[in-house]
Amino acid sequence: MSWQDVCQSIRDQLGDDAVYTGEACIPYAADRWARGEAPPAVFLPRNPEQTARIARTLYEAGLPFVARGLGTGMSGGALPLGKAAVVSFERMTRIAAHPESLTLEAEPGALLKDIQTAAAAHGLMYPPDPASAEECSIGGNIAENAGGLSCVKYGVTGDFVLALDIVLPDGRTLVLGSRARKDVAGLDLKRLIIGSEGTLALITGAVLRLVPQPQASVSFAVWFRDAASAVESLRKLMQSGVTPARAELIASACLTILANEGVPVPDGAGALLLLSLDGSPAAIRAEREAAAIVLGAQAIRMETASREDEERLWNIRTRLSPAMKKLAPIKINLDIAVPLDRQAEFIAFAEDLAAARGRMIAIFGHAGDGNLHVNILLREEEYAGAHDFADIIFRQAVALGGTITGEHGVGIAKSDWLGLRLDPLTLDLCRAIKKLFDPKNLLNPGKAYYPGPDANIERLI
Ligand SMILES: Cc1cc2nc3c(=O)[nH]c(=O)nc-3n(C[C@H](O)[C@H](O)[C@H](O)COP(=O)(O)OP(=O)(O)OC[C@H]3O[C@@H](n4cnc5c(N)ncnc54)[C@H](O)[C@@H]3O)c2cc1C
Numbered sequence: 001m002s003w004q005d006v007c008q009s010i011r012d013q014l015g016d017d018a019v020y021t022g023e024a025c026i027p028y029a030a031d032r033w034a035r036g037e038a039p040p041a042v043f044l045p046r047n048p049e050q051t052a053r054i055a056r057t058l059y060e061a062g063l064p065f066v067a068r069g070l071g072t073g074m075s076g077g078a079l080p081l082g083k084a085a086v087v088s089f090e091r092m093t094r095i096a097a098h099p100e101s102l103t104l105e106a107e108p109g110a111l112l113k114d115i116q117t118a119a120a121a122h123g124l125m126y127p128p129d130p131a132s133a134e135e136c137s138i139g140g141n142i143a144e145n146a147g148g149l150s151c152v153k154y155g156v157t158g159d160f161v162l163a164l165d166i167v168l169p170d171g172r173t174l175v176l177g178s179r180a181r182k183d184v185a186g187l188d189l190k191r192l193i194i195g196s197e198g199t200l201a202l203i204t205g206a207v208l209r210l211v212p213q214p215q216a217s218v219s220f221a222v223w224f225r226d227a228a229s230a231v232e233s234l235r236k237l238m239q240s241g242v243t244p245a246r247a248e249l250i251a252s253a254c255l256t257i258l259a260n261e262g263v264p265v266p267d268g269a270g271a272l273l274l275l276s277l278d279g280s281p282a283a284i285r286a287e288r289e290a291a292a293i294v295l296g297a298q299a300i301r302m303e304t305a306s307r308e309d310e311e312r313l314w315n316i317r318t319r320l321s322p323a324m325k326k327l328a329p330i331k332i333n334l335d336i337a338v339p340l341d342r343q344a345e346f347i348a349f350a351e352d353l354a355a356a357r358g359r360m361i362a363i364f365g366h367a368g369d370g371n372l373h374v375n376i377l378l379r380e381e382e383y384a385g386a387h388d389f390a391d392i393i394f395r396q397a398v399a400l401g402g403t404i405t406g407e408h409g410v411g412i413a414k415s416d417w418l419g420l421r422l423d424p425l426t427l428d429l430c431r432a433i434k435k436l437f438d439p440k441n442l443l444n445p446g447k448a449y450y451p452g453p454d455a456n457i458e459r460l461i
Contacts, residue, residue, distance in 0.1 A: 108139025
């Protein structure tokens, strides 16, 4: 069956507006990391049944396809390689909160921000909070097992998924997990889908766990001489039994960038920890005292903000990425993660390497999770050397017991380095699992751990 025949068949089954071809497909060629070739067609299901029909038709025709949420991925995961079609979930956006069971049902195209708002309307909270909340979908979050600022206390996306509705590449449908909070029946295939980067199945629905909204919160901006004292102080705080709701490190070069933006950086400061605590007012009072003692021991300045004006402190972090983009046309954002006690060593290594090679880097990140963003700032003519530089950074992260990606996924961007993190036997197992789900290798070919067509892409960062 040709593309034309497949498009006609899907139009006949679902109506003309379920299929885009030609120029309408161009916006579906890119995510936030790179642009590929425009797909031959985009299919837009309105429900799981339509999704299954699309998959079945494509699989029978032997034509490749890739799921797409809202295209904010940072690793090329949603790019249609090898003339793959796109199955876009932008029309499947229904959300239903069930406060009586502290759960929420969502279709895959639902905007994360809308899910957070729907939970908040019942005094509840869906904690995973990637910074892209206003523009990414829950389907994309589940496929990437996305993290965010609040994951240090609450966990990542996968920790909040109770059940998934999925469509296998050949169109068969199933439910993985259940509405029960505990369920150990059989192998945990739901966990296999979470973080599988759209390589195993199409996610058509999710049941998410909610928690009560904390009654109170307080935030701190704590300035240190260097990153080592900042991460050591944070580790001591966490060891003392205080788990911050958010704990972000902003290290050395970032402070120079912030100072240029008009942020008042204290003399001698080489690192900033932004922290927030949440819970009941009584718990906050006790934790706030503990934080003042533990962090105060090495801090050179500490500023506190109550719930009403804490966003003023967090705005410091929000300003960073736009400020970096003013400094260099290219900003490569690596998202490595290392064990909590190796962060200072990693940062020192990366900064020494940058100094030795005359590169500009700026490091910030989720220090409560050891998930650090190494931003390599480059001029156009410097881009060629970036691969080697990133290679050394990835090797060091893995050598310290960490990983090449803590939240953005492998996609195409890091497939060259996956072998550093996974041994050959693990990679073989991943590929064998892919063959069970997708024997014809038609779903999201060429991504993450499974070889596929060469990527003809133009990077966007
Ligand atoms: C400004 C900005 C800030 C960001 N901050 C963070 C952050 O703090 N933490 C973080 O983890 N990430 C962050 N990201 C990355 C990105 O937003 C996340 O990876 C997000 O989960 C992608 O969602 P999406 O809907 O845009 O997915 P897409 O980019 O459309 O797709 C991503 C992957 O998911 C697959 N997929 C999408 N929907 C489905 C589905 N229904 N079924 C199966 N597979 C599917 C795709 O095939 C692709 O492989 C950020 C991105 C930006 C631009």
